[in-house]
Structure formats: C-alpha cells, structure tokens
Amino acid sequence: MSVPQFVPHNTTETTLPVADAATVRREAFALVRGDRTAMTMVVLLYCCAAASGMVAPRLLGTMINDFQAGRPTSRVDQLALVIGVAAVLQLVLNRFARYAGQRMGERALRRLRDQFVARVLELPTSLVERAGTGDLLARSTGDVAVIGTTFREALPQVLISVAQIVFVVIAVALLDPLLGLVSLVGLPVVLAVTRWYLRRARSAYLAEGEANTALAGSLAATVDGSGTVEALGLRDARIEASESVAEHTVATRLRTLHLRNVLYPVVDFGQALPVALALVVGGLLYQHGALSLGVLVAAALYLLQLVAPVETILIWVEQLQRGGASFARLAGVGQVPAEPVALADTPADDRIEATGVHYTYDGGRPALRGVDLVVRPGERLAVVGPSGAGKTTLARLLSGVEAPTEGTVTVGGVPLVALPTADRCRRIVAVTQEHHVFMGTLRDNLTIATDEADDEALSAALASVGADWVDSLPDGLDTPVGAYGTGLDAARAQQLALARVVLADPHTVLLDEATAMLDPRTARRTERALAATLVGRGVIAVAHRLHTAHDADRIVVLREGRITETGTHDELVALGGSYAALWNSWHG
Ligand SMILES: Nc1ncnc2c1ncn2[C@@H]1O[C@H](COP(=O)(O)OP(=O)(O)OP(=O)(O)O)[C@@H](O)[C@H]1O
Secondary structure: OOOOOOOOOOOOOOOOOOOOHHHHHHHHHHHHHOOHHHHHHHHHHHHHHHHHOOHHHHHHHHHHHHHHHOOOHHHHHHHHHHHHHHHHHHHHHHHHHHHHHHHHHHHHHHHHHHHHHHHHHHOOHHHHHHHHHHHHHHHHHHHHHHHHHHHHHHHHHHHHHHHHHHHHHHHHHHHOHHHHHHOOOHHHHHHHHHHHHHHHHHHHHHHHHHHHHHHHHHHHHHHHOHHHHHHHOOHHHHHHHHHHHHHHHHHHHHHHHHHHHHHHHHHHHHHHHHHHHHHHHHHHHHHOOOOOHHHHHHHHHHHHOOHHHHHHHHHHHHHHHHHHHHHHHHHHHOOOOOOOOOOOOOOOOOOEEEEEEEEEOOOOOEEEEEEEEEEOOOOEEEEEOOOOOOHHHHHHHHHOOOOOOEEEEEEOOEEHHHOOHHHHHHHEEEEOOOOOOOOEEHHHHHHOOOOOOOHHHHHHHHHHOOOHHHHHOOOHHHOEEOOOOEOOOHHHHHHHHHHHHHHHOOOEEEEEOOOOOOOHHHHHHHHHHHHHHHOOOEEEEEOOOHHHHHOOOEEEEEEOOEEEEEEOHHHHHHHOOHHHHHHHHHHO
C-alpha cells in the first residue's frame, strides 16, 4: 500500500487561533452546501459508476451457472458484451464524476480562499503584528495548498470509494443475505482502528507540522544571523538550540509513524477477513446445495472489490486529516473577534488624550507607567527619551494600533480602539519606514487610501510630495508597479506612501523612524516630501534626532515609561533637566 507524500504544515507558534472540530465540520458543510446542485450531481455520478461496477461479477456468476446448466453459448456472448459495456460505462462515469468533483472542489476552494482573505483583512492590526506574517502566509499558502489537494484529490477519491463499498455490500446481500452479513465482518475492525487513528492523528499531524516549522525557523534564524553567531561565538549555543528542535521534530514524526504502523496492518486484516470467511461459509453452503457455484464466485469477486476502495480511503485518510487540520487553521482566523464595525460615538473633535495609560508587553516589564498626555488639534508634538523609554509604545497607543493595558486613549472623547480601523485611519495615520508598493497600477496604490479621489486629486497628491517622476512613467497613473511592474526605489516608494497619507487626509500624523534608516540622499528627498505631507496636520513625532524636537510646538520627555518633562524646546533647555542634558550633548 502506498502512502501519499507528506506535505508539511507550515505552522508556527502563533497567537492566531485554530478552530475546533465542531467548527470545522460546520464550516465544511456550509462550504459544500454553497454548491448543492453540483454536490448532488457528483454523488449521483459516483453512485452510477459504482453501480456499473456491480454488473461484471454478477454476470460472471450467471455465466458459470449457465455453463453448469449446459445452456447455449450464444447467451455467454451476450453476457460478455454486457460486461464489456458496463466496464466502459463505469470508466466513463468515473471519469465524469471525478471531473465534476474536481470542479466542485475548485469552486469550494475559491470560496474558502475569498472568505479567508476577507477574514484576514478584518483582523486587528495588533494581532497580525503579534502573529507575524509567517503564520498568516503559512495559512494562506501551505494550508490552502493542502486543502486544495484535499478537495481536488482526496475527497473525490474517498467519495467514489465509499460509494463502491456501499454498492458491494448491497450487491452481496442481494446475492445471499448471509454472505451479505459476512461481508460486513471486517467493517468493525476497520472502523475501530480508523477511529483510533483519526482521534490521534489530528493533534499528531498538527504537532508534526509545528515542529517542522520550528525547525525551519530555527535553521533560518541561524543562517540569517550567521554574522552575529560568528561574531559573538554563539556557534555551540545555536547548534544546541537546533538539535533540541530537531529532536522534538523527530519525536513528532515517530509519533505519526507509529499511528500509521498500527493502522495499516489492522486494516489489511480487516480486508482479508470477509473474503476468507465468505469462501468458508459460501463453500459450506455450496456443499449443502444452499448456494450455486455462480453465486459463490460472484460474491467472492464482489468482496475482492472491497480491497481497492478501502485502500484508497486509507491512502487519502491522511490527506483528509491534513486537510482537516489546515481547514481548522483557516477557519481559526474567523474566530478572532472582529474589530468594531460600527461607530459607537463620533469623535467630537481632533483632540487626542491619553489618561492613566499603562502598557506591558506579554511577560515583560511595564513599558509605560501612568502616562497622561493631551495632544491638541494641529499641535506638533515631539516625543524624546533614551532607548527603551517607551517612545514607540506610546506612539503605537496614540495611533490606536494597540490598546493600553490600563487607562484610555481617546480621540474627540471616543476610545481609539473602539473605532473601526478604516475610520481610525482616516483620523490618525502612522508613517513608518515601511513603504510597501502593492502589485497593481500606480492608481491602485493610491486609491487604497480613498476611493473617492479622481485622477486630478491623485496627481495633486503626488505633486504635493514632489513625485514629479510620475510624469516620465510610460502610462502615467496606469503604470503597473510592485512585484511585476516598474520598480520604485526607496525614496519613490516612500513618496507614494506619503501621497496616500495626503489622500487619506488624517488630522494627525504619527512619525516613528520614518526616515531614520534611509541613506542621507534618500532621507533628504523623503523629508521634503514629508514636510509637504504634514502641512496643516497635527504631528506626533518620535524624535530620534533632536532637531525634530527643536522644531516642535511641544516636547515630552519619556524615561522608563513615564513623562518626566514637558514644554517647548526653550523651556526645557532653560529647565536644565534631562532634555537640556541631551540637547547640550547632541548640540555639542
Ligand atoms: N514587542 C515587544 N515585546 C516585549 N517587550 C517590548 C516589545 N517592544 C518593546 N518592548 C520593551 O518595552 C520597552 C519600551 O520599548 P519602546 O520600543 O517603546 O522604547 P523606545 O523608547 O521606542 O526605544 P527605542 O528608541 O530604542 O526604539 C523596552 O523595555 C522594550 O524592551
């Protein structure tokens, strides 16, 4: 018996949930119900194909009886012809059934994929960040591929096999009820061991998938950080870490191997049992004249027909398991509580207020400890402080990406995290150094921010950030950009991102390292574009370079998660505190 190639799950440690078995069942049925007519058609075709397969043994039995009774050979020819026609019919019906099944599977897969993408887009940003792109990518690629194989191959194969088994049992029972009963003796054995296997396999394969991902991740981390490993002499530590992950992977593989090693031999026994028993019982009945030779041969041939579908089911049962586990991971994304979709209240104004804000990362020390801060509409606020003081954390909370562990952050009196993402992003936009260019046209990349803008508004937004290079593009706004289109360098990509901000027209822009990592030439161009973007808006800037702070309306100094100083540049310099010390040391 051949075992299908193991396709590893690219699972990873994650904060994204995995759906339980009941949810998987419910969602899988809902998916199939969405294509009910096709499903009925496929089942009908499989049943007709299975029924055609019942013709040959029955007629062979009749032939034998005819021979014994000395009937004319012309009847044998007719029977042989019918057997031939039935065999061809079975072949054709099977072919159509598989084709229809695969098409149905493709449609179901498409619906599933659309559903998944829609759910991912609704996920809270903070959760996506915590889960990391790896997990979502693994679910949308690896898991979708596994489900694809399950729908295209496993389900049709299993369906046809189940139909064959049901028809064989019915056919034998029609020949002789006692032999019909005998044909079922293997069933409890096969069902029991399959049940035993299925109960354990889901968690075992999930564990194996997770271990594989952890191993790949550990090796990739070692390769990616090879310079650091070399420089800090971490070789032995990395080898040790990889070995322990590898050992765990082997243990999980041994577990799934053990499951297969129990399953296959027991099933083989369960298959052989009815054939052997039918020959014994049928032989006795024949000896006592209770059964004709033709019926005995037909029954034995039918029972032999059980072997192939049972094996097919076993070959694909693992794939079904994997499909189930992958489905659970896709469905799990739908179990994340959606972000609020309706506004509870409309913010009264553009004032952003943090009150008694504490924030602690999972298992870490508090990053913010009781921050009170009001950002007035249109104010340019700089947040400064030593590394690890909590600047980025405060910025994330003020942009609403993350909720405070304690306290509130509101805009116009409404908690930021209660606002639907789209609404929040129309009010406050964070500009980072990440400037992704989406696959599509330049226009597509701009209208992500707002679908209300016409070409004139798009061009104006690009012009405002100094993106004059657009005029030299072959198709202007219709030029494809992104992975397969015209490449945009870092500065252009950042200008595109800033043009999006201009189009989104938020009242406040949050800047955290927007230009810190760019090379000086690119940074200069980007800073000019940035300055244009910020005109007329409030700005909260995490200031890594103090000249940003110098130009701000107000500066807050953070130390160990607390605001220690607040004031204008001149006031803080005059105060002679930690800002003055920072300024003096920076200014020389
Ligand atoms: N994802 C995270 N998980 C756990 N702890 C974190 C995480 N991000 C930050 N921290 C911790 O929270 C504290 C505040 O970090 P934060 O990045 O907000 O400081 P920062 O002032 O922006 O520092 P820097 O200027 O170095 O970026 C630090 O002690 C940091 O180690």
